[in-house]
Amino acid sequence: MAQDTVDLLVYNIGTLMTMQGPKGPRTGAQMSDVGAVHQGAVAIFGGEIIAIGPEAAVRRQLADRMVREELDAEGRLVTPGLVEPHTHLVHGGSREHELSLKLQGASYLEILESGGGILSTVKATRNATEDALFAKAKRSLDTLLLYGATTVEAKSGYGLTLEDELKQLRVTKRLQDSHPVDVVSTFMGAHAVPMEFKGRGDEYVKMVIQEMLPDVKRQGLAEFCDVFCEHGVFTVEQSERILTAAKELGFGIKIHADEIEPMGGAELAAKLGCISAEHLLATSDEGFQAMAKRGVIGVLLPATSFNLRAKHARARTMIEMGMPVALSTDYNPGSSPTESMQLVMTLSCLNLQMTPEEVLTAMTMNAASAIGRGDTVGSLEVGKKADLVLYDATNLAYLPYHFGINHVNTVVKAGRIVVRNGQLIPTETEARA
Numbered sequence: 001m002a003q004d005t006v007d008l009l010v011y012n013i014g015t016l017m018t019m020q021g022p023k024g025p026r027t028g029a030q031m032s033d034v035g036a037v038h039q040g041a042v043a044i045f046g047g048e049i050i051a052i053g054p055e056a057a058v059r060r061q062l063a064d065r066m067v068r069e070e071l072d073a074e075g076r077l078v079t080p081g082l083v084e085p086h087t088h089l090v091h092g093g094s095r096e097h098e099l100s101l102k103l104q105g106a107s108y109l110e111i112l113e114s115g116g117g118i119l120s121t122v123k124a125t126r127n128a129t130e131d132a133l134f135a136k137a138k139r140s141l142d143t144l145l146l147y148g149a150t151t152v153e154a155k156s157g158y159g160l161t162l163e164d165e166l167k168q169l170r171v172t173k174r175l176q177d178s179h180p181v182d183v184v185s186t187f188m189g190a191h192a193v194p195m196e197f198k199g200r201g202d203e204y205v206k207m208v209i210q211e212m213l214p215d216v217k218r219q220g221l222a223e224f225c226d227v228f229c230e231h232g233v234f235t236v237e238q239s240e241r242i243l244t245a246a247k248e249l250g251f252g253i254k255i256h257a258d259e260i261e262p263m264g265g266a267e268l269a270a271k272l273g274c275i276s277a278e279h280l281l282a283t284s285d286e287g288f289q290a291m292a293k294r295g296v297i298g299v300l301l302p303a304t305s306f307n308l309r310a311k312h313a314r315a316r317t318m319i320e321m322g323m324p325v326a327l328s329t330d331y332n333p334g335s336s337p338t339e340s341m342q343l344v345m346t347l348s349c350l351n352l353q354m355t356p357e358e359v360l361t362a363m364t365m366n367a368a369s370a371i372g373r374g375d376t377v378g379s380l381e382v383g384k385k386a387d388l389v390l391y392d393a394t395n396l397a398y399l400p401y402h403f404g405i406n407h408v409n410t411v412v413k414a415g416r417i418v419v420r421n422g423q424l425i426p427t428e429t430e431a432r433a
């Protein structure tokens with residue numbers, strides 16, 4: 001340790017899940033190893049971890065360094081900050097009116113086909129001002145943080161014109177610049193074929209490739225590009241054209257694949273070398289094999305299955321086949337209106353048959369890897385960001401077991417305490433205002 005001070009020492013941690021292990025996404029039995037340390041401590045300087053392990057060893061390492069602030073974890077469970085790898089964070093309006101349609105038996109694609117679903121959020125997003133979109137997305141980002149997420153991916157895809165997509169992406173940029181949570185931006189102009197292009201999907205695809213992608217790149221507003229590959233939305237061939245163009249421009253690529261129908265989206269993800277493929281409810285064993293071989297991360301969204309009353313992703317088969325699996329809320333106003341990664345923990349255990357240890361791996365190292373952040377977050381190690389969550393729980397299984405409430409007591413983001421006693425601490429700018 002070169003530093004002669006410590007900014008923050010978190011001590012008296014009952015169980016510390018370090019997630020230390022192999023670099024990058026974990027597969028198979030590696031997903032069960034959470035690197036637990038009992039009676040642990042973490043020392044932080046400059047927003048990064050400088051010492052971690054059993055408290056006695058950490059204190060020995062610190063020797064006579066001056067500790068500026070101490071945080072007594074009072075025996076709590078501590079995990080890395082949760083990483084949320086898939087949200088549709090920025091949007092206008094809400095869709096509670098779809099609940100009664102669903103209860104009358106209308107399917108997700110039927111609602112979309114009739115101009116509702118994603119397209120009704122497109123209308124609301126186009127009609128909203130940038131400030132209104134920002135205020136709404138900020139509230140959701142605050143909630144994600146209160147429930148333990150310290151890094152969050154956010155997709156566009158409710159604008160579907162160049163200007164409206166840019167409007168959403170600028171809001172994401174404002175959140176990146178102002179919010180303690182790290183926000184990772186994804187362009188998803190191919191989220192639906194807009195009403196004005198109905199029956200002219202190929203023309204819309206052409207516009208995404210020729211106008212939207214280059215402009216988004218030029219303005220540096222997104223790191224990844226995603227496509228909704230689904231019957232009645234974008235075909236495998238259209239998805240391939242968009243993702244190939246995006247890759248050539250230097251975007252990382254992602255795909256919403258096989259959510260409802262087995263389309264071959266997983267196979268396409270493997271062929272193109274996508275960093276991740278999302279949903280995967282209808283994927284064949286061949287699709288899983290292809291993804292495992294190419295190292296494509298499967299991002300599973302059990303809250304969406306729950307809310308759409310759809311089938312569940314075959315997580316056990318994926319893990320057995322050696323596919324890295326990540327988990328997410330899929331927070332969006334239609335198929336999954338929840339910001340709670342803790343609810344997703346419960347659904348993953350009960351509906352995907354994943355163990356609490358596999359779930360934590362899927363929400364930390366594997367989720368970080370799915371958004372290109374595996375080198376900086378997702379595990380607690382010297383040199384990585386000091387993103388920590390302290391829960392009002394003493395063991396990991398308690399989180400999915402006692403469901404539907406928030407167990408987060410304290411969140412440390414890049415070395416700063418941003419949530420205490422379950423409440424957000426205002427940033428310096430907010431406190432001044």
Ligand SMILES: N=CN[C@@H](CCC(=O)O)C(=O)O
Pocket residue numbers: 088117118121228256259304330332333334335336
């Ligand atoms: N399936 C496509 N996109 C989102 C849902 C968006 C919406 O319904 O507004 C998803 O991942 O579930």
Ligand SMILES: [Zn+2]
Pocket residue numbers: 086087088256278330
């Ligand atoms: Zn999605």
